[in-house]
Amino acid sequence: MNKKILTLTLLMAMAPAIATSASVYKWTDENGVIHFGDRQPTGMAAEKLNVRSGTSSEASGGRSAPQERLKKMEEQQKTRKEKELETAAEEARRKQREANCATARSNLDIINRNARIRVSENGEQRYLSPEEIAEQRTKFKALAEENCNPETVNTQS
Numbered sequence: 001m002n003k004k005i006l007t008l009t010l011l012m013a014m015a016p017a018i019a020t021s022a023s024v025y026k027w028t029d030e031n032g033v034i035h036f037g038d039r040q041p042t043g044m045a046a047e048k049l050n051v052r053s054g055t056s057s058e059a060s061g062g063r064s065a066p067q068e069r070l071k072k073m074e075e076q077q078k079t080r081k082e083k084e085l086e087t088a089a090e091e092a093r094r095k096q097r098e099a100n101c102a103t104a105r106s107n108l109d110i111i112n113r114n115a116r117i118r119v120s121e122n123g124e125q126r127y128l129s130p131e132e133i134a135e136q137r138t139k140f141k142a143l144a145e146e147n148c149n150p151e152t153v154n155t156q157s
Helices: 002-020 065-113 130-148
Strands: 025-029 034-037 048-049 056-057 118-121 124-127
Touching: 065 130
Parallel strands: none
Antiparallel strands: 025 034, 025 048, 048 056, 118 124
Protein backbone atom coordinates (compact mmCIF):
# COMPACT_ATOMS: atom_id res chain seq x y z
CA MET A 1 0.00 0.00 0.00
CA ASN A 2 2.83 2.39 0.84
CA LYS A 3 4.43 1.78 -2.54
CA LYS A 4 1.20 2.67 -4.35
CA ILE A 5 0.81 5.90 -2.37
CA LEU A 6 4.46 6.82 -2.95
CA THR A 7 4.18 6.12 -6.70
CA LEU A 8 0.94 8.07 -6.96
CA THR A 9 2.45 11.01 -5.04
CA LEU A 10 5.49 11.02 -7.32
CA LEU A 11 3.30 11.01 -10.44
CA MET A 12 1.20 13.87 -9.06
CA ALA A 13 4.31 15.88 -8.30
CA MET A 14 5.74 15.35 -11.81
CA ALA A 15 2.51 16.05 -13.71
CA PRO A 16 2.83 19.87 -13.69
CA ALA A 17 6.45 19.67 -14.83
CA ILE A 18 5.53 17.38 -17.72
CA ALA A 19 2.55 19.54 -18.69
CA THR A 20 4.54 22.77 -18.72
CA SER A 21 7.28 21.34 -20.90
CA ALA A 22 4.83 20.84 -23.78
CA SER A 23 4.93 23.50 -26.47
CA VAL A 24 1.92 25.07 -28.10
CA TYR A 25 2.20 26.71 -31.49
CA LYS A 26 -0.08 29.28 -33.14
CA TRP A 27 -0.18 29.90 -36.88
CA THR A 28 -2.48 31.34 -39.53
CA ASP A 29 -3.16 29.42 -42.73
CA GLU A 30 -3.53 30.88 -46.22
CA ASN A 31 -7.29 31.37 -45.65
CA GLY A 32 -6.67 33.51 -42.58
CA VAL A 33 -7.81 30.84 -40.11
CA ILE A 34 -5.86 30.73 -36.84
CA HIS A 35 -4.73 27.28 -35.70
CA PHE A 36 -3.19 25.98 -32.48
CA GLY A 37 -1.19 22.79 -32.14
CA ASP A 38 1.49 20.96 -30.18
CA ARG A 39 3.74 20.60 -33.24
CA GLN A 40 5.23 23.37 -35.34
CA PRO A 41 3.78 23.27 -38.86
CA THR A 42 6.23 22.73 -41.69
CA GLY A 43 6.60 25.48 -44.24
CA MET A 44 4.73 28.07 -42.18
CA ALA A 45 5.77 30.72 -39.69
CA ALA A 46 4.45 29.96 -36.24
CA GLU A 47 4.55 31.55 -32.81
CA LYS A 48 5.49 29.48 -29.81
CA LEU A 49 3.05 30.31 -27.04
CA ASN A 50 3.87 30.31 -23.37
CA VAL A 51 0.69 28.75 -22.06
CA ARG A 52 1.49 29.58 -18.48
CA SER A 53 1.83 33.36 -18.89
CA GLY A 54 -0.16 33.89 -22.05
CA THR A 55 2.73 35.65 -23.81
CA SER A 56 4.16 34.54 -27.11
CA SER A 57 7.58 34.46 -28.71
CA GLU A 58 8.55 33.89 -32.31
CA ALA A 59 9.21 30.17 -32.86
CA SER A 60 10.43 30.69 -36.42
CA GLY A 61 13.87 32.05 -35.54
CA GLY A 62 12.94 35.65 -34.68
CA ARG A 63 14.71 37.88 -32.17
CA SER A 64 14.47 37.03 -28.52
CA ALA A 65 12.91 39.50 -26.11
CA PRO A 66 16.22 40.86 -24.68
CA GLN A 67 17.51 41.58 -28.19
CA GLU A 68 14.28 43.37 -29.08
CA ARG A 69 14.49 45.45 -25.90
CA LEU A 70 18.13 46.32 -26.66
CA LYS A 71 17.22 47.39 -30.20
CA LYS A 72 14.33 49.53 -28.93
CA MET A 73 16.58 51.10 -26.30
CA GLU A 74 19.24 51.91 -28.91
CA GLU A 75 16.58 53.48 -31.17
CA GLN A 76 15.30 55.57 -28.24
CA GLN A 77 18.84 56.74 -27.45
CA LYS A 78 19.41 57.63 -31.11
CA THR A 79 16.15 59.59 -31.20
CA ARG A 80 17.04 61.36 -27.94
CA LYS A 81 20.48 62.34 -29.31
CA GLU A 82 18.92 63.65 -32.53
CA LYS A 83 16.50 65.77 -30.48
CA GLU A 84 19.40 67.07 -28.35
CA LEU A 85 21.30 68.01 -31.53
CA GLU A 86 18.20 69.78 -32.87
CA THR A 87 17.84 71.61 -29.58
CA ALA A 88 21.51 72.64 -29.69
CA ALA A 89 21.12 73.86 -33.28
CA GLU A 90 17.98 75.81 -32.33
CA GLU A 91 19.83 77.33 -29.39
CA ALA A 92 22.71 78.36 -31.67
CA ARG A 93 20.25 79.93 -34.15
CA ARG A 94 18.52 81.81 -31.30
CA LYS A 95 21.83 83.16 -29.99
CA GLN A 96 22.88 84.19 -33.51
CA ARG A 97 19.55 85.99 -33.99
CA GLU A 98 20.01 87.78 -30.65
CA ALA A 99 23.53 88.90 -31.67
CA ASN A 100 22.30 90.05 -35.10
CA CYS A 101 19.44 91.93 -33.43
CA ALA A 102 21.78 93.69 -30.99
CA THR A 103 24.17 94.66 -33.79
CA ALA A 104 21.39 95.96 -36.04
CA ARG A 105 19.84 98.00 -33.20
CA SER A 106 23.25 99.40 -32.25
CA ASN A 107 23.96 100.43 -35.85
CA LEU A 108 20.48 101.98 -36.15
CA ASP A 109 21.09 103.92 -32.93
CA ILE A 110 24.43 105.23 -34.26
CA ILE A 111 22.88 106.24 -37.59
CA ASN A 112 19.95 107.99 -35.85
CA ARG A 113 22.18 109.90 -33.37
CA ASN A 114 24.83 111.13 -35.80
CA ALA A 115 24.33 113.47 -38.71
CA ARG A 116 27.61 112.43 -40.30
CA ILE A 117 28.84 108.84 -40.48
CA ARG A 118 32.49 108.16 -41.21
CA VAL A 119 33.56 104.89 -42.84
CA SER A 120 36.89 103.41 -43.81
CA GLU A 121 37.26 102.08 -47.35
CA ASN A 122 40.55 100.82 -48.76
CA GLY A 123 42.43 102.44 -45.89
CA GLU A 124 40.89 105.88 -46.50
CA GLN A 125 38.33 107.65 -44.35
CA ARG A 126 35.25 109.23 -45.89
CA TYR A 127 31.77 110.37 -44.82
CA LEU A 128 28.57 108.75 -46.05
CA SER A 129 26.24 110.86 -48.16
CA PRO A 130 22.63 111.40 -46.95
CA GLU A 131 21.43 108.88 -49.56
CA GLU A 132 23.94 106.28 -48.31
CA ILE A 133 22.86 106.93 -44.71
CA ALA A 134 19.19 106.43 -45.71
CA GLU A 135 20.15 103.22 -47.51
CA GLN A 136 22.06 101.93 -44.45
CA ARG A 137 19.16 102.92 -42.17
CA THR A 138 16.73 100.88 -44.34
CA LYS A 139 19.13 97.94 -44.36
CA PHE A 140 19.57 97.93 -40.57
CA LYS A 141 15.81 98.33 -39.97
CA ALA A 142 15.18 95.25 -42.13
CA LEU A 143 17.87 93.30 -40.22
CA ALA A 144 16.39 94.38 -36.89
CA GLU A 145 12.88 93.36 -37.94
CA GLU A 146 14.14 90.01 -39.20
CA ASN A 147 16.21 89.17 -36.12
CA CYS A 148 14.48 90.97 -33.24
CA ASN A 149 10.93 89.74 -33.78
CA PRO A 150 9.88 86.34 -32.39
CA GLU A 151 11.10 83.58 -34.65
CA THR A 152 8.48 82.23 -37.01
CA VAL A 153 8.41 78.64 -38.19
CA ASN A 154 11.03 78.26 -40.88
CA THR A 155 9.96 75.91 -43.68
CA GLN A 156 13.39 75.95 -45.29
CA SER A 157 15.98 73.33 -44.38
